[in-house]
Amino acid sequence: xxxxxxxxxxxxxxxxxxxxxxxxxxxxxxxxxxxxxxxxxxxxxxxxxxxxxxxxxxxxxxxxxxxxxxxxxxxxxxxxxxxxxxxxxxxxxxxxxxxxxxxxxxxxxxxxxxxxxxxxxxxxxxxxxxxxxxxxxxxxxxxxxxxxxxxxxxxxxxxxxxxxxxxxxxxxxxxxxxxxxxxxxxxxxxxxxxxxxxxxxxxxxxxxx
Amino acid sequence: xxxxxxxxxxxxxxxxxxxxxxxxxxxxxxxxxxxxxxxxxxxxxxxxxxxxxxxxxxxxxxxxxxxxxxxxxxxxxxxxxxxxxxxxxxxxxxxxxxxxxxxxxxxxxxxxxxxxxxxxxxxxxxxxxxxxxxxxxxxxxxxxxxxxxxxxxxxxxxxxxxxxxxxxxxxxxxxxxxxxxxxxxxxxxxxxxxxxxxxxxxxxxxxxx
Amino acid sequence: xxxxxxxxxxxxxxxxxxxxxxxxxxxxxxxxxxxxxxxxxxxxxxxxxxxxxxxxxxxxxxxxxxxxxxxxxxxxxxxxxxxxxxxxxxxxxxxxxxxxxxxxxxxxxxxxxxxxxxxxxxxxxxxxxxxxxxxxxxxxxxxxxxxxxxxxxxxxxxxxxxxxxxxxxxxxxxxxxxxxxxxxxxxxxxxxxxxxxxxxxxxxxxxxx
Amino acid sequence: xxxxxxxxxxxxxxxxxxxxxxxxxxxxxxxxxxxxxxxxxxxxxxxxxxxxxxxxxxxxxxxxxxxxxxxxxxxxxxxxxxxxxxxxxxxxxxxxxxxxxxxxxxxxxxxxxxxxxxxxxxxxxxxxxxxxxxxxxxxxxxxxxxxxxxxxxxxxxxxxxxxxxxxxxxxxxxxxxxxxxxxxxxxxxxxxxxxxxxxxxxxxxxxxx
DNA sequence: GATGAATGAGTATTCATTCAT
DNA sequence: GATGAATGAATACTCATTCAT
Numbered sequence: 001x002x003x004x005x006x007x008x009x010x011x012x013x014x015x016x017x018x019x020x021x022x023x024x025x026x027x028x029x030x031x032x033x034x035x036x037x038x039x040x041x042x043x044x045x046x047x048x049x050x051x052x053x054x055x056x057x058x059x060x061x062x063x064x065x066x067x068x069x070x071x072x073x074x075x076x077x078x079x080x081x082x083x084x085x086x087x088x089x090x091x092x093x094x095x096x097x098x099x100x101x102x103x104x105x106x107x108x109x110x111x112x113x114x115x116x117x118x119x120x121x122x123x124x125x126x127x128x129x130x131x132x133x134x135x136x137x138x139x140x141x142x143x144x145x146x147x148x149x150x151x152x153x154x155x156x157x158x159x160x161x162x163x164x165x166x167x168x169x170x171x172x173x174x175x176x177x178x179x180x181x182x183x184x185x186x187x188x189x190x191x192x193x194x195x196x197x198x199x200x201x202x203x204x205x206x207x208x209x
Numbered sequence: 210x211x212x213x214x215x216x217x218x219x220x221x222x223x224x225x226x227x228x229x230x231x232x233x234x235x236x237x238x239x240x241x242x243x244x245x246x247x248x249x250x251x252x253x254x255x256x257x258x259x260x261x262x263x264x265x266x267x268x269x270x271x272x273x274x275x276x277x278x279x280x281x282x283x284x285x286x287x288x289x290x291x292x293x294x295x296x297x298x299x300x301x302x303x304x305x306x307x308x309x310x311x312x313x314x315x316x317x318x319x320x321x322x323x324x325x326x327x328x329x330x331x332x333x334x335x336x337x338x339x340x341x342x343x344x345x346x347x348x349x350x351x352x353x354x355x356x357x358x359x360x361x362x363x364x365x366x367x368x369x370x371x372x373x374x375x376x377x378x379x380x381x382x383x384x385x386x387x388x389x390x391x392x393x394x395x396x397x398x399x400x401x402x403x404x405x406x407x408x409x410x411x412x413x414x415x416x417x418x
Numbered sequence: 419x420x421x422x423x424x425x426x427x428x429x430x431x432x433x434x435x436x437x438x439x440x441x442x443x444x445x446x447x448x449x450x451x452x453x454x455x456x457x458x459x460x461x462x463x464x465x466x467x468x469x470x471x472x473x474x475x476x477x478x479x480x481x482x483x484x485x486x487x488x489x490x491x492x493x494x495x496x497x498x499x500x501x502x503x504x505x506x507x508x509x510x511x512x513x514x515x516x517x518x519x520x521x522x523x524x525x526x527x528x529x530x531x532x533x534x535x536x537x538x539x540x541x542x543x544x545x546x547x548x549x550x551x552x553x554x555x556x557x558x559x560x561x562x563x564x565x566x567x568x569x570x571x572x573x574x575x576x577x578x579x580x581x582x583x584x585x586x587x588x589x590x591x592x593x594x595x596x597x598x599x600x601x602x603x604x605x606x607x608x609x610x611x612x613x614x615x616x617x618x619x620x621x622x623x624x625x626x627x
Numbered sequence: 628x629x630x631x632x633x634x635x636x637x638x639x640x641x642x643x644x645x646x647x648x649x650x651x652x653x654x655x656x657x658x659x660x661x662x663x664x665x666x667x668x669x670x671x672x673x674x675x676x677x678x679x680x681x682x683x684x685x686x687x688x689x690x691x692x693x694x695x696x697x698x699x700x701x702x703x704x705x706x707x708x709x710x711x712x713x714x715x716x717x718x719x720x721x722x723x724x725x726x727x728x729x730x731x732x733x734x735x736x737x738x739x740x741x742x743x744x745x746x747x748x749x750x751x752x753x754x755x756x757x758x759x760x761x762x763x764x765x766x767x768x769x770x771x772x773x774x775x776x777x778x779x780x781x782x783x784x785x786x787x788x789x790x791x792x793x794x795x796x797x798x799x800x801x802x803x804x805x806x807x808x809x810x811x812x813x814x815x816x817x818x819x820x821x822x823x824x825x826x827x828x829x830x831x832x833x834x835x836x
Numbered sequence: 837g838a839t840g841a842a843t844g845a846g847t848a849t850t851c852a853t854t855c856a857t
Numbered sequence: 858g859a860t861g862a863a864t865g866a867a868t869a870c871t872c873a874t875t876c877a878t
Contacts, residue, residue, distance in 0.1 A: 002841095019319045023232035026868065037843050042870055044841090101317050107375035108310050108317075110228045120377045128382060150382050151406035155368045159360070162367025166316035168329045173337060173359050197360035204413045235851065248860055251853060420862095437737045441650040444847065455864050460849055462862090519735050525793035526728050526735075528646045538795045546800060568800050569786070569824035576789025577782045584734035586747045591755060591777050615778035622831045653872065666839055669874060 009034045009041060010058050013051055018098035021105060022052060053115060059099050060123060067130040071137075078138030079207060085131055086198045089160055094185045097164050104161065128153050135206065144206040152205060159198060218243045218250060219267050222260060227307035230314060231261060262324060268308050269332060276339040280346075287347030288416060294340055295407045298369055303394045306373050313370065337362050344415065353415040361414060368407060427452045427459060428476050431469060436516035439523060440470060471533060477517050478541060485548040489555075496556030497625060503549055504616045507578055512603045515582050522579065546571050553624065562624040570623060577616060636661045636668060637685050640678060645725035648732060649679060680742060686726050687750055694757040698764075705765030706834060712758055713825045716787055721812045724791050731788065755780050762833065771833040779832060786825060 012034035016025045027048050031038040045051040066088065070081055093100050103123070106116055131153040138144030163170050170184045171177040174193065177184075184190045221243035225234045236257050240247040254260040275297065279290055302309050312332070315325055340362040347353035372379050379393045380386040383402070386393075393399045430452035434443045445466050449456040463469040484506065488499055511518050521541070524534055549571040556562030581588050588602045589595040592611065595602075602608045639661035643652045654675050658665040672678040693715065697708055720727050730750070733743055758780040765771030790797050797811045798804040801820065804811075811817045 018317075021230055021232055021314070021318045021320070023230055024318065024320055027870085028868085038869095039843060039845095039871080040841080043843090048869065104374065105230075105314060105317055107378060108227075108314055109230045109233065111230070111233055116375070116377060120375065120381065124375075124378055125381050128378075147409075148402065148406045151368070151403065152410075154371045154382060155364060155406070155410060158367035158369075158371025159364045160367075161374070162363045162370055165313065165370070166325070166329065166333075168325060169316060169333055169337075172329065172334050173363060193357065194360065197357045197364075200356070201361075201364060201410070201414050205410050236853090237851080246860055247852095248854085248862095252859070257852065436735075439648055439650055439732070439736045439738070441648055442736065442738055445849090446847085456848095457850080457864055457866095458862080461864090466848065522792065523648075523732060523735055525796060526645075526732055527648045527651065529648070529651055534793070534795060538793065538799065542793075542796055543799050546796075565827075566820065566824045569821065570828075572789045572800060573782060573786045573824070573828060576785035576787075577778070578785075579792075580781045580785025580788055583731065583788070584743070584747065584751075586743060587734060587751055587755075590747065590752050591781060611775065612778065615775045615782075618774070619779075619782060619828070619832050623828050654874090655872080664839055665873095666841095666875085670838070675873065 005036065006044065007058070009036060009045075009051075010055050014055055014059075014099050014102060017052070017055070018101040018105075022048075027051070049112065049115075052112075055099070055102070056115070056119065056123075059096070067127055071130050071133050078134055078141060078143050079203065081134045082131075082138075082202055082206065083199055085134065086156065086195060086202070089156070090191055090195055090198075093160055093164060094191060097185055100161075100164055104165075128157060131156060138206060143208065145208055147205060152202070156198065156202065159201075160194070163194060214245065215253065216267070218245060218254075218260075219264050223264055223268075223308050223311060226261070226264070227310040227314075231257075236260070258321065258324075261321075264308075264311070265324070265328060265332070268305070276336055280339050280342050287343055287350060287352050288412065290343045291340075291347075291411055291415065292408055294343065295365065295404060295411070298365070299400055299404055299407075302369055302373060303400060306394055309370075309373055313374070337366060340365060347415060352417065354417055356414060361411070365407065365411065368410075369403070372403060423454065424462065425476070427454060427463075427469075428473050432473055432477075432517050432520060435470070435473070436519040436523075440466075445469070467530065467533075470530075473517070473520070474533070474537065474541070477514070485545055489548050489551050496552055496559060496561050497621065499552045500549075500556075500620055500624065501617055503552065504574070504613060504620070507574070508609055508613055508616075511578055511582060512609060515603055518579075518582055522583075546575060549574060556624060561626070563626055565623060570620070574616065574620065577619075578612070581612060632663065633671065634685070636663060636672075636678075637682050641682055641686075641726050641729060644679070644682070645728040645732075649675075654678070676739065676742075679739075682726075682729070683742070683746060683750070686723070694754055698757050698760050705761055705768060705770050706830065708761045709758075709765075709829055709833065710826055712761065713783065713822060713829070716783070717818055717822055717825075720787055720791060721818060724812055727788075727791055731792075755784060758783060765833060770835065772835055774832060779829070783825065783829065786828075787821070790821060 009030065013025075013030050016030055016033060019025075020029075027041050028038055030051075031041055041048075041051060045054055067085065070076070070084055070088075073081070076084065103119060106112070106119060107124070110116070128150075132149040135144060135147065135149040135152055139146060139149070163174070164185070167184065168180075170190075171179070171182050174190050175182065175184055175187070218239065222234075222239050225239055225242060228234075236250050237247055239260075240250055250260060251257075254263055276294065279285070279293060279297075282290070285293065312328060315321070315328060316333070319325070337359075341358040344353060344356065344358040344361055348355060348358070372383070373394070376393065377389075379399075380388070380391050383399055384391065384393055384396070427448065431443075431448050434448055434451060437443075438447075445459050446456055448469075449459055459469060460466075463472055485503065488494070488502055488506075491499070494502065521537060524530070524537060525542070528534070546568075550567040553562060553565065553567040553570055557564060557567070581592070582603070585602065586598075588608075589597070589600050592602055592608050593600065593605070636657065640652075640657050643657055643660060646652075647656075654668050655665055657678075658668055668678060669675075672681055694712065697703070697711060697715075700708070703711065730746060733739070733746060734751070737743070755777075759776040762771060762774065762776040762779055766773060766776070790801070791812070794811065795807075797817075798806070798809050801817055802809065802811055802814070
């Protein structure tokens with residue numbers, strides 16, 4: 001099968017899984033939505049579960065986070081790294097919100113434990129730890145106050161996740177909108193507002209006066 | 210059927226739905242786990258979906274949030290209300306984390322739109338709005354800075370949600386533990402740490418110097 | 419489900435499995451032939467494999483062989499026991515030839531090893547050993563010659579099995595018939611011929627002159 | 628395709644079919660085990676069923692039984708022919724037991740009727756009839772008693788078949804062994820024992836005193 | 837001639853739900 | 858009111874086979 005077709009199936013599956021959940025999506029639906037033969041999905045991915053794993057793998061390799069490099073960049077001050085992290089996170093997660101929701105769902109439930117361990121150990125935790133390292137570096141350098149680096153990281157990540165959690169909730173909270181067609185994640189003013197809020201919040205929390 | 214039995218089924222279902230997702234849980238499993246007849250669940254709740262709605266309803270009525278009252282309490286200052294909110298949220302959500310995860314799952318996915326609208330409109334949004342009101346009150350009174358009340362609310366709620374998201378992630382982040390049997394949510398030191406972090410964070414963010 | 423219906427399914431399945439093999443028979447076919455709902459078979463037997471096991475169990479309990487008693491019967495001489503065994507075997511196996519073929523198929527193939535072990539250890543081997551015991555008793559008593567008891571048993575059992583193996587082969591060999599509708603197993607003259615042959619053969623082989 | 632490759636596929640298929648049955652074996656498995664392309668099997672043999680037929684054909688032509696010649700050999704007495712038959716059968720069938728089991732399976736079940744007819748008419752029955760002819764010749768010559776030639780043949784063939792039926796049964800009966808790795812068919816002492824038993828048995832049965 | 841890719845029809849099994857009692 | 862039995866529709870998956878290259 002062409003790599004294109006494989007990618008097409010994966011992208012289709014991400015949207016469906018994100019929208020209806022893993023168990024709530026049948027490979028029939030995926031096949032229909034991707035306009036490919038039902039048997040081919042099993043033929044090429046092996047099983048529904050392996051398709052899921054392929055999605056994780058695909059995304060992990062295609063949207064590799066630049067956080068590690070950021071941590072080791074010596075040309076930036078800690079607070080500049082925090083700002084860059086906020087900007088990068090918002091751009092990336094808002095853009096890939098369906099995949100992000102997929103991951104969130106997988107983390108909430110306790111089925112497929114080994115896959116979950118993989119996601120935490122190789123995707124989620126490394127990112128969070130990188131942010132924590134930046135904060136620890138700032139503390140060490142004397143730029144930042146003696147905050148709780150892990151919980152500060154969780155606040156940063158959690159704020160964005162809370163926004164991405166539900167379109168409906170986000171629309172109501174940030175735009176007072178009940179319009180089901182309004183997409184707050186592609187509204188630049190919303191993104192800017194989130195960026196400013198997080199930067200303000202973390203500057204106050206981290207920087208010594 | 211006795212109300213007790215009904216409650217028993219609901220509590221059993223919450224745990225299963227939270228752990229395996231709505232579509233990932235069969236009413237057979239619920240019947241077996243609750244030790245009741247399979248047909249009885251349909252007989253009393255009507256359908257699997259209606260059982261889900263009953264869970265929402267039951268929880269909404271049994272753990273009604275005291276936030277509305279808090280907002281209107283004139284004996285407390287805004288920052289005292291914020292502190293009380295943090296304490297209350299942590300206690301309540303950590304204690305009912307399975308139901309909370311259930312709600313989160315429902316919000317992430319887009320199936321059962323009307324139920325989701327119900328949850329957002331009647332449970333999640335009112336709570337968030339109440340917190341926002343407290344912040345707005347603090348701004349109006351001149352106690353708080355001119356922050357973004359909605360996003361500050363989202364930070365408060367999102368931080369706790371991020372912690373509740375995944376036991377595994379939480380254990381690694383807050384206790385450096387890979388032990389699958391360790392339950393961070395019943396570790397008082399973890400709860401205290403979260404409380405202190407959030408209060409420090411929000412005091413800095415909200416209070417004028 | 420009524421025991422009758424369960425039995426009906428089992429009897430239908432025996433015929434189909436015997437005719438088309440285990441993997442060659444679908445539970446769809448069984449359901450159709452037994453005129454029951456497809457899902458009910460899985461509902462009551464658990465799986466196709468468990469249905470197979472139920473067949474074994476059912477037959478084992480319904481056609482318990484009287485061989486053990488025969489062995490310990492002190493009123494009969496060893497050669498009388500051999501004759502009784504021949505008569506009993508022919509009647510029973512000719513009558514239940516489809517179940518018998520089922521067992522044979524299961525023994526030839528090496529799938530479902532544990533079930534096969536069960537069949538050999540609990541059904542086939544005990545019967546053969548009982549016959550061997552009779553022969554050993556005859557040798558010990560001085561009635562029989564010093565033959566190989568195990569191989570003599572195999573000859574007895576193998577002769578009958580060879581006849582039951584294939585209707586077509588049996589018809590050609592014993593009746594010179596190519597008529598596909600002719601059933602040699604319900605032809606009394608065939609049964610008699612087999613009985614006489616086996617008795618003559620074994621008398622010569624076993625009895626001292 | 629080279630004849631070698633074709634033969635390789637056939638030999639691989641014999642083992643798989645014998646072990647797991649015709650319907651229990653997929654051509655995918657055969658392709659994988661023979662290390663050839665899946666499509667090639669269909670391409671060269673036409674279909675799974677035709678592959679089966681090719682196996683029959685291949686074996687029939689490669690292990691053509693010398694029985695016909697034996698019958699017409701005038702230099703041997705009837706009892707010498709019987710002895711030669713016993714020796715030849717044991718050697719050949721023990722050596723090709725997988726192919727033999729394949730044939731047995733095909734005879735037990737009633738699927739593929741025309742193929743079965745072919746096997747009976749062209750392979751099994753001619754062999755059995757040849758043996759019967761030897762016996763009839765012995766009777767005619769006055770060497771043998773007036774036994775039932777057909778049933779005596781069945782006893783000869785049936786005894787060997789019963790031994791070949793199941794490794795497990797054979798091991799338990801002839802070696803009191805439960806060791807799954809023990810192969811009684813390559814144990815020379817077992818073969819000798821069978822030879823001696825059959826010769827003794829048939830000499831007594833056939834030869835006039 | 838040989839084969840990777842594709843597919844329609846099939847498999848066993850599980851599901852939520854209904855119904856007769 | 859309560860429940861064992863039953864069922865139609867769906868599930869993931871596998872199959873032998875075909876076909877374009």
